[in-house]
Amino acid sequence: MHKLLTDSPGTEMLLLGNEAIARGALEAGLAFATCYPGTPSSEIPEQFFAISKETDLYFEYSTNEKVAMEVAAGAAISGLRTMVTMKHVGLNVAADPLMTLAYTGVEAGMVIVNADDPYLFSSQNEQDNRYYARLSSLPMLEPTNTQEMKDWTKAAFELSEELKLPVILRTTTRLAHVRGGVKLGELQPRKVKTTFKKDPFHYVCVPAVSRELHKLLLRKYDQAVEKSENSPMNEIIGNGPWGIVANGVSVNYVMDAVSDLGIEDKVSILKLGFSYPMPRDLCVRFMEPLEKVLVVEELEPVVEHELKTIAQETGLTLEIKGKGVGELSRLFEYNPGMVRKGIAEYFEIDYKAPLPVDTSDFPALPGRPPNLCAGCPHRATFYAVKQVYGTDAIHPTDIGCYTLGLLPPLSMGDLVICMGSSVSSSCGFSRATDQKVASFIGDSTFFHSGITGLVNAVHNNHKFTLVIMDNGTTAMTGHQPHPGVEPETTGLDLPKVSVEDVVRGCGVKDVHVVRPYNLKKTIEAVRASMEYDGLSVIVSKEYCPLFARRIGKARKARPFYVNLDKCKNHRDCINLLACPAMFLEGEQVHIDKNLCIGCTVCAQVCPENAIMPLKG
């Protein structure tokens, strides 16, 4: 049995924040869940995926976040309790349905989990998605620890059903990927089938309908304000003259700082858990007796600006500051020391930060950037394309492990902005320049948002080569399935959508399918596509080695070694491929037999044929 199905209320378990959200949803009787995976949200759907195999919970990995949101909307409007999860940039993709789903509202509880990523641990930007609550007028909850992540998820379902609106639950990396003790509540039975009640003048958003629905949304917003004013998620702690306002993980930094500085009796803390709509009256009551207020919020000064507005409207003249105090800025994530220092500075408290160990006399330390794994098939594909295209061509790339191809010596990556942009930006590059264009996209990203760009490229007669790197899984986020995976790898009887069929179906005429470990044939295909006067697609197919190991399909090849009798130290292997299984001992390249998976690519590159399989 899955650990999150443990039916013993009161038991305390150490749960990852994302597991706590999944548990909270189960305690709310979740019936229907969808997602597109994305760090730091991916462990929520991982739980649902496993649980759906042993219960009647419906779960699917949808092709992208917009699709996931719409699938979930259909179920929630029909009357099932529904959750959809995504990372912050995923909500950009799903913003279109989000904005008008706010108009239609939902019948049963629908919770949208949005995971922001301050400091960009695993993202292309660090946008602050609290603005989406404001853009859509949808309520937002921001839990501050693992227990609240469970409890408030359950509360979010109830709130959603009361308001008949989707509710956004916002986390950040330091909540999603933190483990803490969680006291379990009761699991609720779920309602898994329902009947949709037709109501076209409520659900079909033509202008005449939407004009009325917008009014309805604003009435629901007013109700949400009432709920926010009275919610236990918004809490004033202490009654000193110095005010501190915080949300999300920052609440912990503030609580620790106040305790470390010994100023418990001097401060009043406003913890904003039901953070949108802002509890305006509560904010006024909070601020009225205070000398001044410090706002501790990561990323944008959202609360700071709203508090200033509220103060201005109510004639309060106290000082309100946030960004710019100490090291508190719009950049990156906060930490306990930074917040402690900011509080000490703002309220003029004597405080000396602890001194770090002096490392000023240390030599320059070699970097350890993330790297494609030993034997990663992407390395072979990049090598083949580089052999043919040289260094002048433009290589738009996309989001996944293969983004790491930008690192030398492969240096294959000229633009990444968002999922699917490799394909569409290639259309622009190839028209605007006379340079050759060969772009890269992964299989899961292709299904997510590469197909529409490809149709555009066919229809508008763009000329470039798109390399689809098909490793049979969504590797970067932890090997989730996508529409193109082999059904046997998921344990589910779901039909496979073939990448090659989709490409041909879009109207691409020049299509090559290659196995990248066969360098000669891959290079031939790349050359043919470069010489083709039109749009070409190369599908480069080989399992992600980590995934292959996980599903029991690891290569049964022997690891390779460098035969020192033959090696003349050209170093093409290490200089051109830079596989992490290779290392230098003195001046000689060797291969670590524990890391080598026997992909044979370096053996094909070696001009002396000095790289050979180990015997026995």
Added chain:
Amino acid sequence: MEESMETGRCLFVGVGGQGNLLASNLLGQAALSMGIHVVVSEIHGMAQRGGVVESAVLMGNVKSPIISNAEADILVSFEPLETMRILGKCNKKTLVITNAQPLPPFTVSLGQGVYPPVEEMLEKIKTRVEKLIALRGNDLAEEAGNPLSLNMVMLGALIGSGAVPVTEDVMKETISTSTKKAFLESNLKAFDLGAQASKKLS
């Protein structure tokens, strides 16, 4: 419930694939089972592809899940270069427990950097922190019968040092219930070897 203990901020650092996230998670579970308030933070995603992976276990009267510069009470490092790199998180009162056996980054293989002399660097570090426990973690993992059990060696070294309130018995019980049965014997042996080495060096 023991809630009043001193705060203990324990930082783990390693290289993707060395298993430090499992080690910090197990420590967190063991602490919780002893009624100690605990938060564990991890970084997933892109950093796990051969890059540096950090995690933190904070025990006692503390809510924040991460550790600021100069604020680690204990550093457990799986790789000596990463010990040097992360030392700014430590202060003169920090206990540093490190594997002394290098896993050179690929930048060194490519000649883009030089791996610093380990012995010399560890000597320097020793004079600047409260205590340095440096052990040959990979050798001990091999001795335990599984080169991948370095994380258990390091966990053993931490518990053996006596610097955290988690006992050997509880830690081994947690390892027994939470790691794969096929590796249980080597995991427990690795844990014991790490604990013994650490006691000898303490």
